[in-house]
Amino acid sequence: MNTFTLDVVTPNGSVYSAKEVELVVLHTETGEMGVMAGHIPTVAALKTGYVKVNKASGTEYLAVSEGFVEVRTNKVTVLVQSAETAEEIDKERAINSKERAEERLNSNQDEVDFRRAERALHRAVNRIEVAKFR
Structure with missing residues (x-):
């Protein structure tokens, strides 16, 4: 399966980074959005919710505040005020x-x-x- 890189960034810097991500699910202002490698370039507003990260090694969840997502062909960047993995909460x-x-x-x-x-x-x-x- 094709993969991409994911970075979750807050004003304090990068809080989560993963390579070889297969799927990311985000909660945008217009609804749920799934992103896979090769997705068309997109910028969308995010609402408070979770980011679901699927990798070959398993699934991880992050709680995120409002912000934005920038999708490129091989990289997704999530820009939010705060983010925590499920384990950090x-x-x-x-x-x-x-x-x-x-x-x-x-x-x-x-x-x-x-x-x-x-x-x-x-x-x-x-x-x-x-x-x-x-």
Whole structure:
């Protein structure tokens, strides 16, 4: 099977890199997108979700925040604010983050930024879900 290189980059630098990737599944703003070697060049906006990486050695999952993906013939670059592999996720911390976000959303205080709290809740739930793929 033809393969390609995958790089996941945050503002702090590369957090994940793999060669000989057979398939990457991403969550774009317009739906799920699968990429294989030889895919047409594409740039797409990503929403908070997971990146599924299929290699001959197995499947890995990463929790990612919003960002972009750039697809070239033999390389895929994911540019996001944050990314963690399923093994790196601290599930207790994610659960605590979820509870804090829910508390903010349920409070009646005027100074609560509900959009920010919703995004925090979505990120925490995503991290909890991806942690299940360990």
